[in-house]
Amino acid sequence: MQRLVGEVQHYDWGSDQAIPEILGEQPNGQPWAEYWLGAHPKASSVLAGGVTLDQWLADHPEELGRASRDAFGDRLPFLLKILSASHALSIQAHPSREQAERGFAAENEAGVGLGDPTRIFRDDWPKPEMIVALTDFDALCGFRDPSSSLVLLSGLGKLDGLDEVLAPLGQDDGLAKVVATVLSGDEKVVTVVEGVVAASRTYLEEGTDEAVRGLARTAVELSEDHPGDPSILVALLMNRVRLAPGQQIHLGAGTMHAYLGGTGVEIMANSDNVLRGGLTSKYVDVDALLDHAIMTPEPCVGEYAVQVSSGVGLYRAEFPEFRLWALQGHDDTLSLPATDLGRILLVTEGQLVAHCGDEDCELNRGQSAWLPAGEEVTVTGQGRGFLAGAGVDADRS
CATH class of the missing domain: 2.60.120.10 (Jelly Rolls)
Incomplete structure (x- = not known):
């Protein structure tokens, strides 16, 4: 340790x-x-x-x-x-x-x-x-259902050129077609996006529908840092969480x-x-993105950790490269999972003390430690933190 x-x-x-x-x-x-x-x-x-x-x-x-x-x-x-x-x-x-x-x-x-x-x-x-x-x-995070996006965007009012750009959304591969068109950077598309942003500013001043206001807020916020960026319209087709x-x-x-x-x-x-x-000054390869991105609707919902032992919660995600646990210190000692893996312990609130054999490691907010595989580590203290490890071992708790 x-x-x-x-x-x-x-x-x-x-x-x-x-x-x-x-x-x-x-x-x-x-x-x-x-x-x-x-x-x-x-x-x-x-x-x-x-x-x-x-x-x-x-x-x-x-x-x-x-x-x-x-x-x-x-x-x-x-x-x-x-x-x-x-x-x-x-x-x-x-x-x-x-x-x-x-x-x-x-x-x-x-x-x-x-x-x-x-x-x-x-x-x-x-x-x-x-x-x-x-x-x-x-x-x-991911695309919302195209029909929902059309309803929200229509709430901004009739906008020149927008219906034409969004027309393919009713087709099976409509999202891919619309995203490709928007990210092409065509001057007509840029003009449409500027119209959407202007209508969004107006709606935030006068509109009352909270869902449409949320969409308008996204457009205005992104335009402040990236004026005229056509990918703003792509963002408005995505779930905001x-x-x-x-x-x-x-x-x-x-x-x-x-x-x-x-x-x-x-x-x-x-x-x-x-x-x-988009929304970047770095290199953009639209064709490569379209070749790899999922162009169908996906849900996006926040999830809390699932408690697996006293003071230890696991964030569920089935990726072999990583796994993440939330730690909540209390009066009892916490036994850290995944002793057969190298792990990183990070404290984000208060203080936690890691114990391994005769060795103690006091960690305050923002401090961290490397825990080698094979070391059984316990934690005391009233702080909060996270434990990170690979996602491949047999110990799923």
């Missing part, structure tokens, strides 16, 4: 307050978008002795656990983050394992360098992910999504593969 210090990512969409507050550090005017805990080669966490976690695991792969090594080799399969957004992230989707392997090999063969900004597949891994809200957290603290959504291969605002704990497969569709 060793203390672990993560790496901060200063992406421009990040909040400048939330992560410094959690870590007990002074804000410095920069956006603190993400705090990474894991062994990602781009920004590995550092152990107490100054060794990076990726180097430590290269020298001590047995700490990953046999089940993880059998499935993923000598590589930590997950990346844990604190994420805090004050602006929307890009509309995006992620590939399946088969798609990632195929795409990675194809780009290698084509000679696209890993540092090339047009490179899409930076590794051959999938990138399923889960976000658990620490504050109210807004996100777009507000997670309460403690709720999660999880996203498999192909699910279109965008985080809009709030602070949460995110866990994902240890991959950099992102297919972007």
